[in-house]
Each structure stands twice: as C-alpha cells, then as structure tokens.
Amino acid sequence: MMDNLECQHERKNPFLVPESYFRGLEDQVMDRIKRERGAKSDQWMRVLRPYLNIGAVLLVFIVVYWIVPRFVPVQGEHVLENLEEEYFELDMDFNPTREEIIEYLAQEVDASDFFFDWKRL
Amino acid sequence: MDDEAIIRMFRVNGREEQAFRLLVAKYGEKLYWHIRKIVLNHEDSDDVLQNTFVKIWRGLREFRNEAKLFTWMYRVATNEALNFLNEKRKKVYGNSEQISIFLENQLESDFYFNGDMIQRELQKAILQLSERQRLIFNMKYYDNMKYEEMAEILHVAVGTLKATYHAAVKKIETCLKIADTL
Numbered sequence: 039m040m041d042n043l044e045c046q047h048e049r050k051n052p053f054l055v056p057e058s059y060f061r062g063l064e065d066q067v068m069d070r071i072k073r074e075r076g077a078k079s080d081q082w083m084r085v086l087r088p089y090l091n092i093g094a095v096l097l098v099f100i101v102v103y104w105i106v107p108r109f110v111p112v113q114g115e116h117v118l119e120n121l122e123e124e125y126f127e128l129d130m131d132f133n134p135t136r137e138e139i140i141e142y143l144a145q146e147v148d149a150s151d152f153f154f155d156w157k158r159l
Numbered sequence: 160m161d162d163e164a165i166i167r168m169f170r171v172n173g174r175e176e177q178a179f180r181l182l183v184a185k186y187g188e189k190l191y192w193h194i195r196k197i198v199l200n201h202e203d204s205d206d207v208l209q210n211t212f213v214k215i216w217r218g219l220r221e222f223r224n225e226a227k228l229f230t231w232m233y234r235v236a237t238n239e240a241l242n243f244l245n246e247k248r249k250k251v252y253g254n255s256e257q258i259s260i261f262l263e264n265q266l267e268s269d270f271y272f273n274g275d276m277i278q279r280e281l282q283k284a285i286l287q288l289s290e291r292q293r294l295i296f297n298m299k300y301y302d303n304m305k306y307e308e309m310a311e312i313l314h315v316a317v318g319t320l321k322a323t324y325h326a327a328v329k330k331i332e333t334c335l336k337i338a339d340t341l
Contacts, residue, residue: 051301052274052282053195059205063187064180067212071179074213 162228169219179216186229187212189302190236196297197240199262199282201271207243211236226311234312241290259286284334292327299324 134142160168160181169178190211195204214235222231251261266272266282274282285293294313298304299320306317313320 050274050278051192052272052278053192053199053201054271054273055191055201056271060188060191063191063208064183067183067187067209068176068180070209071213071216 163224166219166222166224166228179212179219182215182219183212186232189229190232193233193297193302194236194240196301197237197294198243200265200269203243207239208236210243211239214239230308230311237294237312241294244290262286280335280338281331284331284338287334288327288330292323292330295320295323296327296331 165178165181165185168174168181171178187208191204191208194207194211195201198204198207211232215232218231218235222228247261263283263286266279266286272279272282285296288296295309298309298312299306306320309315309320310317315323
C-alpha cells in the first residue's frame with residue numbers, strides 16, 4: 039500500500055519558490071534579527087521611560103527642597119543673627135535718667151515688636 | 160563546518176552574525192520545505208521561517224548539546240508552523256475543519272504551486288489528515304526521515320509514529336480512490 043502511493047506520485051515536490059529566494063535568505067534573516075533587537079531595546083525604553091521621568095522629578099525635588107537649603111542660608115537667619123548681636127551689645131555709656139525711662143515707657147509700641155523680641159529670647 | 164564549530168563561533172563576541180549566516184546557509188532550505196508542507200503558502204512559509212530563525216538566534220547561546228542542533232531547530236520550526244496555523248484558526252475560523260478548507264483554497268490559488276492534477280489531489284488528500292498525521296506523513300514521505308529522528312523531534316514513541324503514518328497513508332489512499340471515481 040505504501041509502495042503503491044510512492045509509485046503513483048513519485049514523491050515529487052509540487053511547490054515552487056521565487057527565483058533567488060534561498061540565495062537572499064541569509065540577508066533577509068539577519069535584517070529581521072537586527073530589527074527585532076532594535077524593537078526590543080525600544081520596548082525596554084518605552085517601559086522604563088515613565089519611571090525615569092518620575093525619578094528625574096523626584097531628584098529635582100530633593101535637590102531644590104533638601105540639598106540646596108543646607109548650603110544656601112535663608113536671609114532671615116542672617117538678620118536674626120545680626121539682631122541678636124545688636125541686641126546683646128551693651129553700651130557702657132548709656133545711663134538714662136528716671137525721666138528718660140518714664141518717657142521711653144510711655145511711648146506707643148507695636149505689639150509685633152514684642153512678639154519678635156519674645157521669639158529672639 | 161560542523162554544528163559544534165558553528166555554535167562555538169556563535170559564542171565568541173563579534174562573530175555571532177558570521178556563525179548564524181553559516182547556520183542559515185546550511186539548514187535554511189531544509190527548514191523552509193518542512194514549514195512549507197505545513198502552511199502551504201510561500202509568503203506564510205517565509206514569515207514562519209524568519210520567526211523560526213529569530214527564535215533560534217535567541218536560544219542558540221544557551222543551547223546544550225543534549226540533542227542534535229538540527230533536531231532542535233526542526234522542532235522550533237514545527238512549533239512555529241503549528242502555532243501559525245492555530246493563530247489563523249482562531250482569528251479567521253472557528254474549527255479545524257474550516258482551516259483545511261482555507262488551506263485547500265490557498266493551494267488552488269497559490270502561484271508557487273506547480274503540481275499536476277495528481278499532485279493537487281494528493282495535497283488535498285493530505286489536508287484531510289489531522290495536523291499530527293499530516294506532520295508525521297510529510298516528515299516520513301517527503302523528508303524521508305527515520306522514525307528514530309522523528310521520535311526525537313516530536314517526543315513521540317517510534318511505535319506511535321509508525322501507527323500514525325500507516326493510518327495516514329490509508330486515509331490518503333481512500334481519498335485518492337474517491338477522487339478517481341468522481
């Protein structure tokens with residue numbers, strides 16, 4: 039039965055290929071492999087890009103709000119230091135009279151000054 | 160160059176392409192014809208063959224010489240061709256009967272089919288086989304493979320292969336007799 043099948047149809051290959059198909063096969067296959075490798079690395083970048091963007095934003099945030107203030111002093115601190123120095127500098131020649139003290143105490147004072155002085159103390 | 164030398168060359172940095180070209184030159188045609196017998200159409204066969212070589216490229220560095228290189232490549236090609244048909248079946252057709260009708264139509268309209276009427280009837284009869292029978296029949300009848308080689312590729316026992324081939328031949332002869340009487 040198997041011999042019958044062989045005799046009748048002689049195992050001929052009825053399929054054709056385009057001319058020079060096999061000669062160009064190596065180049066075609068290598069081009070395809072290079073495209074796949076390029077697509078794969080693009081795919082990784084597409085997956086990683088959002089995380090890289092978030093990371094960059096966090097880094098900027100950390101630099102601006104954490105690292106920079108450690109090296110660049112706030113202006114208010116200088117003023118405070120200067121005020122403290124001024125406040126504690128004693129004038130040995132200053133010796134007000136009783137009338138001068140009463141006149142000083144009778145002056146109108148802004149409440150925020152006391153608050154500011156209290157904070158310095 | 161033997162397969163082991165090609166694999167050694169492939170594992171040397173900068174020589175992968177050279178080694179792979181040797182592999183394609185050595186086995187490309189054999190793999191093509193195996194795929195072509197499964198999917199029939201030249202364009203589809205070309206596509207499946209390229210997919211096969213991409214998979215081989217990816218797996219070759221880790222390939223262990225537990226099996227022969229060509230056996231492994233043949234298996235990759237078989238899986239790619241069968242997966243291609245399964246995808247076609249899912250996308251276009253609901254069941255396997257219709258995929259054989261699809262393949263028959265492909266055969267009728269294929270520019271690259273040069274068979275006479277008898278060859279055409281034989282191909283149509285082969286399409287009436289189940290996928291497994293068709294695969295085994297093609298490997299034995301057209302590629303003239305030994306049962307032991309087929310067993311290694313398909314992971315099927317030699318006895319099962321013989322029985323399947325025998326059943327396939329019987330079915331084809333029945334189909335051809337019916338075609339003769341019509």
